[in-house]
Amino acid sequence: MTKVLIVDDAAFMRMTIKAMLQKNGFEIAGEAENGSDGLKKYRECHPDIVTMDITMPEMDGLQGLREIKKFDPNAKVVMVSAMGQEKMVMEAIMSGAKTFIVKPFKEEHVIETLKKIVAI
Amino acid sequence: MSSQYSGESMLEVYIFETSQNIEQLETVILSCEKTNGFTQEAVNEIFRMMHTIKGSSAMMLFNNISTLAHVMEDMFYFLREEKPQNIDDSALSDLVLGGVDFIKVELEKIKAGDTADGDATGQINAIKEFLDLLKQGNSVNAEKVMSTQADDNDHYYITPEVTDVHTGKNLFKANIFFEDGCEMENIRAYTVIHNIKDLSEEVFFIPEDILDNDNSIKYIREHGFTIYARTDKPYDEMNKFFMQTIFLKDLELVLLENDEELSRFTKPEPEKLRLESSPVKVPAVQVQGPQDYKELARANDHSSVQSIISVNVNKLDKLMDLMGEIVIAEAMVTQNPDLNGLKLDNFRKASNQLHKITGELQDMVMSIRMVPLSTTFHKMQRIIRDMSKKLNKEVELELTGEETEVDKNIIEHISDPLMHLVRNSLDHGIEAAADREASGKPRTGKITLEAKNAGSDVLIIVRDDGRGLNKEKILKKAVENNLFTKPQNEMTEKEIYNLIFLPGFSTKEAVSEFSGRGVGMDVVVKNIEAVGGSVSVDSVQGSGTSINLRIPLTLAIIDGMNISVGDSRYTIPITAIRESFRPNPKDLIEDPDGNEMIMVRGNCYPILRLHQFFRVNTNIMEFNKGILIMVEQDEKTTAIFADELLGQQQVVVKTLPNYIKNLKHISGLSGCTLLGDGNISLILDIAGLM
The missing domain is CATH 1.10.287.560 (Histidine kinase  CheA-like, homodimeric domain)
Structure with missing residues (x-):
């Protein structure tokens, strides 16, 4: 089963993503509330995929992505963004994020995205 | 953490988290207002919270909330990025607080199961206007406008150093359509270009300005994104690469025979671009210095020690x-x-x-x-702020002992009464600034909210330095409404002040928007008594009033003394009992009306026969066969007569079942409990007995 680490400061978003993933046969490796927490959890549970929110306190998703990439250059990180964050998303892509989803996202979009990322 | 929210619906978590954000937002704004200005940190925080609210609300399809949060996010984004000068802080707080209020109302609707159908257009437009004004005042958007007005070029080409060496390599043309609703098509196109660099050394694409031009999204949606790539990879591999594109709806991949189509890209002065660098100007990314790492480490420490969870x-x-x-x-x-x-x-x-x-x-x-009471206390900041603005009074609120803790259930019950008291103080107590100066007081009035522990109770004091209560007015009003329980000349000052707690008492002639609709203090008293508390007032004319709320720490389990009357069992809260004794017949007094009293150490106290009060049959009617229990509440003392004491015990307070409460009005009882032997004991409400 594909293990996913969910990084988001909003419990609601974590819960939403989690529910979508679990329904579709993904395993939740862990949850984190900010970038540094995300890195810590990544080291602990070695997920197959990370979903990473961009706007978070303490350490934002961009920095979190870079830290994870530093630790594991092959890490597969999907950014969770919102309209208006185009520049940040682009930076994320340049920093090695595999792709991104845009809030409010649809379940099938999320699932399709993650499945494709796993397959690569 | 993962199981923290299990068993709760998404909606509950949404409501909980959004309310929390809103509350925090309010605190941040109010504290900014106090310190005269939005700090960078505060702007960041507000931006982040708005962003979260926007995202969550959009997921839950609460579009009005999400749109409003979005414009506020935009505004704070602008504040964060451009750091404009000369902001009207007060207007800004008003705008944000207005938005916060709107979201609050919508949340209440959602909580109640209604549809969140409020119309935020007013707020949204106001914020947009404000933002426009800010932008004009700081004229920063000129550059942006320029860039978006760039002409509709659809050609773009990237020719690395190796331009001329393409002999023996295949030229592919791919046309990609993304799925509808995947959003940010231009960035997705960029992702493809970013990834293809591993396979191809020469890439051209249409439209060229995918990132700079907002129209590129429209173009990609309508015509697809076209890529020319020269590579030595075979068709299959290229096909596989493109098929991996996320949100791919349609792919058309052809191997071109010749470079004809490319010829249109060969402009006289081809712009050279390395794919590693971005085709757009992007604000420099913060480079993490050593200091940041320290912070990072601290954050790490913090999260590993963090041991707080939220529980339903x-x-x-x-x-x-x-x-x-x-x-x-x-x-x-x-x-x-x-x-x-x-x-x-x-x-x-x-x-x-x-x-x-x-x-x-x-x-x-x-x-x-x-x-802790702090959340409830901080809510008052907002009330003071709004009211003093409207009433044009200058008031500051001082909070002390806000860390004092009270049972969660009790907090919910005292929030409204407290609000009412604070409003009263501001409206009726604090004078207008000019009047204050005339009477030699500081211009700014002061309302103090104080909390402290007192045994098993918590004392909450609402104090103002206003005009104080007017004894004559109170007496006059009491006469008009016939509120006296004893002769006027026998009343102490305190008793007179306490008249204001009687139902229907309100001295202010002109009813204002905030307080005094005739449902004044008696409602406060009722609410406080409902949680087993009591209210009293102190006042000095000309220098202020203080209202004291005494509230039990908790409702659920109390120390009680069990007593019996006939076959019935009663429980008296230990804190109310002063002493119990079997009286000496010579200390008993009966007045001409037949009221029984007892002399104890030179003081005379009324006796209350429980069997009479509750009409219970018992064989013990003589005082020397039963027992007297002296109870005290609000400085009043009564001797309760019962058959015998059964012993002290912790009892669990259960409310009386509704069918009993509805059936008849029972006074003197605050609840019931189950005793060890299976009997039900009724818990006496001492204040209700007297």
Whole structure:
């Protein structure tokens, strides 16, 4: 089963993503509330995929992505963004994020995205 | 953390988290207003919270909230990025607070199961206007406008250094359509270009300005994104690469025979671009210095020590209920009638141990439910702010002891009364600035909210330095409404002041928007009494009033003295009992109206026969056969007459079942409890008896 680490400061978003993933046969490796927490959890549970929110306190998703990439250059990180964050998303892509989803996202979009990322 | 929210619906978490964000937002704004200005940190925080609210609300399809949060996010984004000068802080707070209020109302609707159908257009437009003004004032958007107005070029080409060396390599043309609704098509196109660099050394694409031009999204949606790539990879591999594109709806990949189509890209002066660098100007990314790492480390430390979780209140209530059951069960075991007369040393030892542990467990459960008053207190900041603006008074609010903790259930009950009292103080108590100066007081009025522990109670004091209560006015009003319970000349000052708590009492002639609709202080008293508390007032004319709320720390478990009257059992809260004794017949007095009284150490106290009060049959009618229990509440003392004392015990307070409450009005009872022997005991409400 594909293990996913969910990084988001909003419990609601974590819960939403989690529910979508679990329904579709993904395993939740862990949850984190900010970038540094995300890195810590990544080291602990070695997920197959990370979903990473961009706007978070303490350490934002961009920095979190870079830290994870530093630790594991092959890490597969999907950014969770919102309209208006185009520049940040682009930076994320340049920093090695595999792709991104845009809030409010649809379940099938999320699932399709993650499945494709796993397959690569 | 992962199971933290299990069993709760998404909606609940949404409401909880959004309310929390909103509350925090309000605190941040108010504190900014106080310190005269939005700090960078505050702007960041507000931006982040708005972003979260926007995202979550959009997921839940609460579009009005999400749109409003979005424009506020935009505004704070602007503030964060451009750091404009000369912001009207007060107008800004008003705008944001207005938005916050809108979201609050919508959240309430959602909580109540209604549709969140509020119209935020007003707020949204106001914020947009404000933002426009800011932008004009700081003229920063000129550059942006320029860039978006760039002409509709659809050609773009990237020719690395190796431009001329393409012999023997294949030229592919791919046309990609993304799925509808995947958003940010231009960035997705960029992702493809970013990834293809591993396979191809020469890439051209249409439209060229995918990132700079907003129209590129429209173009990609309508015509697709076209890529020319020169590579030595075979068709299959290229096809596989493109098929991996996320949100790919349609792909058309052809191997071109010649470079004809490319010829249109060969402009006289081809712009050279390396794919590693971005085709757009992007603000420099913060480089992490050593200091940041330190911060990072601290954050790491913090998260590993962080040991706080949130728990659904229902679970805590359930835990409390179970705790109560254990207390009862313990009493049932250790005070079991079957044990009477048996000598059971080991059993006693074991049951003492059990008693000790249940006691500790109970303290722990209680402490979990304790919440500091600070949130409730901070809510008052907002009320003071709004009201003083409208009433044009200058008032500051001082909070002390806000860390004092009270049971969660009680907090919910005192929030409204407290709000009412604060409003009253501001509206009726604090004078207009000019009047204050005339009477030699500082211009700015002061309202103090104070909380402190007092035994098993918490004292909350609302104090103002306003004009104080007017005794003559109160008396006049009391005469008009016939509110006296005893002759006017016998009343102490305090008793006169306390008249304001009687139903229907309101001295202010002109009813204002905020207080005094005739449902004044008596409602406050009722609410406080409902949680077993009491209210009293102190006032000095000309220099201020203070209203004191005395509230029990917790509702659920109290120390009680069980007594019996006939076959009935009653429980008196220990804190109310001063002493109990069997009276000497010569101390008993009867006045001409037949009221019985007792002399104790030179003071005379009324006697209340419980069997008469509750109309219970008992054989013990003479004072020297029963027992008198002196109880005190609000500085009034009464001697309660009962058959006998049964013993002291912790009891779990249960409210009277509704069918009993509805059936008839019972005064003098605050609840009931279950005794160890299975009997039901009624808990006396001392204030209600007197």
